[in-house]
Amino acid sequence: MHDSQPAAHVFDAAVALTPQGDAYAGHTSTAYANMVGPFGGAIGATLLNAVMLHPDRLGDPLTLTVNFAAPIADGAFSVQARVMRTNRSTQHWMVELLQDGQVPAFATLITAVRRDTWSETDADFPLAPPPAQVAQSPAHPRAAWTGCYEMRFISGMPGQPASDTGGHPSETRLWIRDQPARPLDFLSLAAMCDAFYPRVLLRRSSWTPAGTVALTTYFHADAAQLQAHGNAPLLGAARALRYNKGFFDQSAEMWTPAGVLLATSHQVVYFKE
Amino acid sequence: MHDSQPAAHVFDAAVALTPQGDAYAGHTSTAYANMVGPFGGAIGATLLNAVMLHPDRLGDPLTLTVNFAAPIADGAFSVQARVMRTNRSTQHWMVELLQDGQVPAFATLITAVRRDTWSETDADFPLAPPPAQVAQSPAHPRAAWTGCYEMRFISGMPGQPASDTGGHPSETRLWIRDQPARPLDFLSLAAMCDAFYPRVLLRRSSWTPAGTVALTTYFHADAAQLQAHGNAPLLGAARALRYNKGFFDQSAEMWTPAGVLLATSHQVVYFKE
Numbered sequence: 001m002h003d004s005q006p007a008a009h010v011f012d013a014a015v016a017l018t019p020q021g022d023a024y025a026g027h028t029s030t031a032y033a034n035m036v037g038p039f040g041g042a043i044g045a046t047l048l049n050a051v052m053l054h055p056d057r058l059g060d061p062l063t064l065t066v067n068f069a070a071p072i073a074d075g076a077f078s079v080q081a082r083v084m085r086t087n088r089s090t091q092h093w094m095v096e097l098l099q100d101g102q103v104p105a106f107a108t109l110i111t112a113v114r115r116d117t118w119s120e121t122d123a124d125f126p127l128a129p130p131p132a133q134v135a136q137s138p139a140h141p142r143a144a145w146t147g148c149y150e151m152r153f154i155s156g157m158p159g160q161p162a163s164d165t166g167g168h169p170s171e172t173r174l175w176i177r178d179q180p181a182r183p184l185d186f187l188s189l190a191a192m193c194d195a196f197y198p199r200v201l202l203r204r205s206s207w208t209p210a211g212t213v214a215l216t217t218y219f220h221a222d223a224a225q226l227q228a229h230g231n232a233p234l235l236g237a238a239r240a241l242r243y244n245k246g247f248f249d250q251s252a253e254m255w256t257p258a259g260v261l262l263a264t265s266h267q268v269v270y271f272k273e
Numbered sequence: 274m275h276d277s278q279p280a281a282h283v284f285d286a287a288v289a290l291t292p293q294g295d296a297y298a299g300h301t302s303t304a305y306a307n308m309v310g311p312f313g314g315a316i317g318a319t320l321l322n323a324v325m326l327h328p329d330r331l332g333d334p335l336t337l338t339v340n341f342a343a344p345i346a347d348g349a350f351s352v353q354a355r356v357m358r359t360n361r362s363t364q365h366w367m368v369e370l371l372q373d374g375q376v377p378a379f380a381t382l383i384t385a386v387r388r389d390t391w392s393e394t395d396a397d398f399p400l401a402p403p404p405a406q407v408a409q410s411p412a413h414p415r416a417a418w419t420g421c422y423e424m425r426f427i428s429g430m431p432g433q434p435a436s437d438t439g440g441h442p443s444e445t446r447l448w449i450r451d452q453p454a455r456p457l458d459f460l461s462l463a464a465m466c467d468a469f470y471p472r473v474l475l476r477r478s479s480w481t482p483a484g485t486v487a488l489t490t491y492f493h494a495d496a497a498q499l500q501a502h503g504n505a506p507l508l509g510a511a512r513a514l515r516y517n518k519g520f521f522d523q524s525a526e527m528w529t530p531a532g533v534l535l536a537t538s539h540q541v542v543y544f545k546e
Contacts, residue, residue, distance in 0.1 A: 062520060063487050063541050065338045067381055069358035069365040084376055085342035089519075090486065090543075092342040092379075094367075103357055106365075108340055108381055110487055110541075114518035117546050120476065122443045123514040170395045203393060213363065214336050214383055216489045218522045218541045220515045241396040241526070242493045242534040245387035246362075247335060249491045249537055251524070253514070261515045264522055266539050268336050268383075268491045270363075273390050 009182045010148060011191070015046045017053060023080045023098075024050050028072065032145040037072050039145035040212050041194030045187040047095045047107040050081040052186065058091040059113035060223050061186045065216040070104040072097070089113040114222040125259040126237045128154050131175040149195055150179040150233065158201040170199040170240040170250070181231040184262075186219065189226065192234065192254060193217045193265035199240030199250045200271045208272045213247070215267040221260070229256055246270060282455045283421055284464070288319045290326060296353045296371075297323050301345065305418040310345050312418035313485050314467030318460040320368045320380040323354040325459065331364040332386035333496050334459045338489040343377035345370070362386040387495040398532040399510045401427050404448040422468055423452040423506065431474040443472040443513040443523070454504040457535075459492065462499065465507065465527060466490045466538035472513035472523045473544045481545045486520070488540040494533070502529055519543060 008016070014029035032042040044066040051057055077099040084092040090112045097105040128134075131152055139147035153160070156172030176195060178188055198210035238252040247268055254263040281289070287302035305315040317339040324330055350372040357365040363385045370378040401407075404425055412420035426433070429445030449468060451461055471483035511525040520541055527536040 065381065065487070065489060067357070067365050067383065070360060084340070084379060087343060092340050094379075106357060106367075106381070108338065108379075108487075110340065112520065114520075117516070117519050117544065118477065119517045121515045122441065122472070122476075122512060168395065199395070203395075204391065214338070214381075216338060216539060218520075218539075220517045220520075220522070222518055239395060241537050242394045243390070244392045244493045245495055246390050247385065247387075247491075247493075249493070251539075264514050264539075266489060266491075266524075266537075271390065 009180070011178055011182055011188055014042045015049045015187055017046065017049055017079060020078060023078045024053065025076065025078055027076050028074045030144065031148055033074070034145055035142050037074070040066070040068055040215065041191035042145065043072060043097065043105055044107065044194060044215060045191040047079060047097060047105065048109065048190050049187055050079040050095050051093050051109060051111065054081050056083055057111055058086060059089065059111045061109060061219050062090070062112040063110040063216065063218055064107060064190055065109065065214065066105060066107045067214050068105055068212055070102065072104045073099060121261050123253060123261055125255060126173050126235060128173055128175070128235050131233045134175055148179055150177050152233070156202055158197045168239055170202045171237065172196055172202070173235065173237045175233040176236050177231060177233040183231050184226050184229045186223070186226065189219070189254065189263055190217055192236065193252055193263055194267070196236065196238035196250065196252050198269050198271065199238065200243060200248055200269070203240070203243070210269055210271040212267050212269050215265065217263055217265040219263050221262050226262065232257055234262065243271070282451070282453070284451055284455055284461055287315045288322045288460055290319065290322055290352060293351060296351045297326065298349065298351055300349050301347045303417065304421055306347070307418055308415050310347070313339070313341055313488065314464035315418065316345060316370065316378055317380065317467060317488060318464040320352060320370060320378065321382065321463050322460055323352040323368050324366050324382060324384065327354050329356055330384055331359060332362065332384045334382060334492050335363070335385040336383040336489065336491055337380060337463055338382065338487065339378065339380045340487050341378055341485055343375065345377045346372060394534050396526060396534055398528060399446050399508060401446055401448070401508050403530070404506045407448055421452055423450050425506070429475055431470045441512055443475045444510065445469055445475070446508065446510045448506040449509050450504060450506040456504050457499050457502045459496070459499065462492070462527065462536055463490055465509065466525055466536055467540070469509065469511035469523065469525050471542050471544065472511065473516060473521060473542070476513070476516070483542055483544040485540050485542050488538065490536055490538040492536050494535045499535065505530060507535065516544070
C-alpha cells in the first residue's frame with residue numbers, strides 16, 4: 001500500500017478533530033494514556049483545538065481553563081465549541097467534551113488579537129544547565145504519555161533522591177519537548193503545561209492518588225512568536241503553594257532557552273491523603 | 274420609621290441575589306463602582322453567590338474562574354447557575370450573568386466536600402509588620418470600591434515612591450479587610466483576591482488603561498476555617514509575571530496574620546500600551 005501523506009506526528013493524531021455537524025469528533029490516544037484515562041494535557045489541547053479549527057475564531061489563545069469533571073473513557077468523544085462573546089479584539093469561548101451524553105471535561109478560553117506594546121518579564125528565569133548537559137529520563141512505565149516527551153530533569157524528579165531545588169521543597173525544573181521533536185504551537189504548549197507530576201509526589205514519601213481537577217494557562221506569545229521558537233526544548237519550572245483538606249495547587253512557567261516566558265499555568269489537584 | 278432588621282453590610286448588599294424563577298436577580302452597587310463599571314471582585318463574588326445560594330450545592334468553593342467578557346452596565350442583571358457535573362465529593366458549575374440579553378460576565382467553578390488530609394504550605398509567608406504599624410491608605414477618589422476596603426500598603430502602592438518590594442519590581446504587600454469590618458467568608462475572600470491594582474501601574478511611569486479579562490482563584494480552606502478567622506485583616510501579596518503584546522498576568526496570595534494561606538489567585542489583565 002502506498003500513501004503519499006506523511007504520517008501525522010503522534011501529538012497531532014492525539015488532538016485531531018473531525019468536523020461532525022456543528023461539533024467535532026475526536027478519540028482518546030493510546031500514546032497519551034495516563035495511569036487511568038487519558039493524559040489531561042492532551043485533553044486540554046484537544047478542547048483548545050476545537051477553537052483553533054473554528055471558522056469564527058478571532059486571534060490567538062490568551063487563556064485556557066480546563067475543568068476535568070469526571071473520568072474520560074478510552075474511545076470516541078465529541079467536542080462542541082460555542083462563542084460566548086466577540087469583542088473588537090478578544091473573544092470568549094465555552095468548549096464541552098461530550099461522551100455518552102455526559103460532559104466529563106469542559107473549558108473556557110479567551111482568544112485575542114495581540115498587538116505590540118511595552119514588554120517586560122518580572123518572573124525570574126530559572127537557573128539551568130543547557131539541555132545537552134542533562135540526562136534524559138526514561139518514560140514512566142505506567143504512564144504512556146511520558147514517552148511522548150523528552151524530559152530532562154534538572155531538579156525535583158519524583159521518586160529520585162532529593163536534588164537541588166533551590167531551597168524550594170516542591171520545585172521541579174526540567175527541559176521538555178515533544179518526542180519526536182515537533183515545532184511548538186499553542187496546542188503542544190498547552191499540553192506541556194500539564195506535564196508536571198503532581199507536586200504532592202515530591203513532598204510525600206509514600207505514593208498517594210492525585211489528579212488535576214482544573215487547570216488555567218495564560219499564553220504570553222502570539223502564533224508568530226511560538227513559530228519562531230521551532231522545536232527546541234522548553235525550560236519548565238513548577239512549584240506547589242499549599243496542600244490542605246484533599247487539594248493543592250501548583251504553578252508552572254514555560255521558558256525558551258533564551259529566557260522568554262511563553263506561558264504560565266496554574267492548577268488545582270486532588271490528593272487522597 | 275422603625276426597622277428591626279439591622280442594615281446589611283455594604284458588601285452583602287452588593288452581592289445580594291433574589292430568586293427569580295430558576296435564576297437570580299441582582300444589581301450593581303454604587304459603593305463598589307470602579308472607574309468604569311463595577312469592581313470585578315464584587316461581580317465575581319456575586320457569581321459565586323449564585324452557587325452558594327443554590328439548593329443543589331455540594332460542599333465549599335474550591336475554584337472560581339471569572340471571565341469578564343464585556344462591560345457591565347450599572348443597573349440590574351440576572352444570574353443563572355447550572356450544574357455541569359456532580360460527583361461524590363466535587364461539583365462543577367457554570368454561572369452566567371445576563372444583562373439586556375447579553376452575557377458580559379460568566380464563571381466556572383468547582384465546589385468540594387473537604388476532608389482532613391496531610392496539610393503543608395510551600396509558599397513563603399511574606400514579611401510584614403503588624404497591621405497597626407502600617408498606615409491606612411485613603412480611598413482612590415475615582416474608584417469608589419477602594420473605600421469599601423481598609424488597605425494598609427506595606428510595599429508596592431501605585432503612584433507612591435518605590436518602597437521595599439523585596440527586590441521584586443511589581444510586588445505589593447498589604448493588609449486588607451472589609452470596611453467596615455465583616456467576618457470573612459468565601460464571598461468576601463473571592464472579592465478581595467481581585468483588590469490588587471493592575472501591576473502594570475507599578476511598572477510604568479505613565480498611567481495606562483488596564484482591566485482584568487479573566488481571574489482564577491483557588492480556595493485553600495473550608496467554611497469552618499474561614500469562619501474561625503473572624504474579621505481580622507488578611508495579608509495580601511501580588512506580583513506580575515510577564516507583560517507582552519497587550520496583556521499581562523499577575524498572581525496573588527491571601528494569608529492570615531498567623532501565616533495560613535487561605536487563597537491563591539491568578540488573573541490576566543489587558544493593558545493599552
